[in-house]
Each structure stands twice: as structure tokens, then as C-alpha cells.
Amino acid sequence: MEQNIKDYIISKRNNKILGFIEVYKDPKIPFLYSGKIIQNNFPKELVLMLDEYVNAVNDLTFSILDEIEEEISKYNLYLDNRNIKIFLPHIDEENQEISFYTKYPSSSGFLDNSPLN
Known part of the structure; x- marks a missing residue:
């Protein structure tokens, strides 16, 4: 994958577009990308779960x-x-950032799938 990417994030559960993003590959951490959310349609329940996950960690x-x-x-x-x-x-709605x-x-x-799947 190239360094700077613009793409949609979709949920394959229901084929809905959740956001349009522009992200950059982290130069130090493999497979980590972070950047801006250009269009935010992420469901509130998903954002809350993501926050709950970060808080639990x-x-x-x-x-x-x-x-x-x-x-x-x-x-x-x-x-x-x-x-x-x-x-x-991880979604930071206040700053419209994602990683x-x-x-x-x-x-x-690093695994191709979560061990839970």
C-alpha cells in the first residue's frame, strides 16, 4: 500500500460507507495508519464501542x-x-482523526485476522 491513501471505510456487514479518510502509513509501527476523517458517517454506537475499548486498555x-x-x-x-x-x-471525533x-x-x-474470528 502506498504511503498516503484516500479511501472509503465500509462495513461489509451491511455494505454501508462509514467514512472517507486520508491516512498515512506510520514510519515506525508496521501496518499502522493514521490521518484525517474527511467525511464522517460512523455510527455513534461504533464510535462509543471504540472509545470503550480504548478506555478499557x-x-x-x-x-x-x-x-x-x-x-x-x-x-x-x-x-x-x-x-x-x-x-x-480509533476515532477522535473532536479532531476528525482516525488510526x-x-x-x-x-x-x-501481526496476523491476517483477529483471533476472535
């Missing part, structure tokens, strides 16, 4: 991470034009 409440992650994974999020699945998205991985980060390295 920050609060070291690891016991609920799998449950939250399973709910997030039901959206089946992809970069539309590239047909690439995205993992662990995500194109491979699932785990203690065993």
Missing part, C-alpha cells in the same frame, strides 16, 4: 476487551477501494 480492564472487540468486529470494516480489512480503529491497523497486532506478531 487505558484502565487495564483487560477482562472486557474480547467482548468489546467481538462487537466491533461485527462491523467487518474494510478500506473499500483496496479491499483491505482494518483492525482496532487503524491493516493487520491484527498480537503478542505473536
Whole structure:
């Protein structure tokens, strides 16, 4: 994938466009992209789940991470034009910013799919 990309994020669960983004590949962390949300149609319930996930990590409440992650994974999020699945998205609505991985980060390295799938 090239360094600077513009693409739609879609939910393959219902084939809805959730946002249009412009992101850049992180030069230090493999498979991590971050940048701006140009058009934001992300469902509020998804944004709340993503916030809940980040808060659980920050609060070291690891016991609920799998449950939250399973709910997030039901959206089946992809970069539309590239047909690439995205993992662990983080949306900052106030600043209209997004970050995500194109491979699932785990203690065993980067995986093509979440271990929950």
C-alpha cells in the first residue's frame, strides 16, 4: 500500500460507507495508519464501542476487551477501494482523526485476522 491513501471505510456487514479518510502509513509501527476523517458517517454506537475499548486498555480492564472487540468486529470494516480489512480503529471525533491497523497486532506478531474470528 502506498504511503498516503484516500479511501472509503465500509462495513461489509451491511455494505454501508462509514467514512472517507486520508491516512498515512506510520514510519515506525508496521501496518499502522493514521490521518484525517474527511467525511464522517460512523455510527455513534461504533464510535462509543471504540472509545470503550480504548478506555478499557487505558484502565487495564483487560477482562472486557474480547467482548468489546467481538462487537466491533461485527462491523467487518474494510478500506473499500483496496479491499483491505482494518483492525482496532480509533476515532477522535473532536479532531476528525482516525488510526487503524491493516493487520491484527498480537503478542505473536501481526496476523491476517483477529483471533476472535
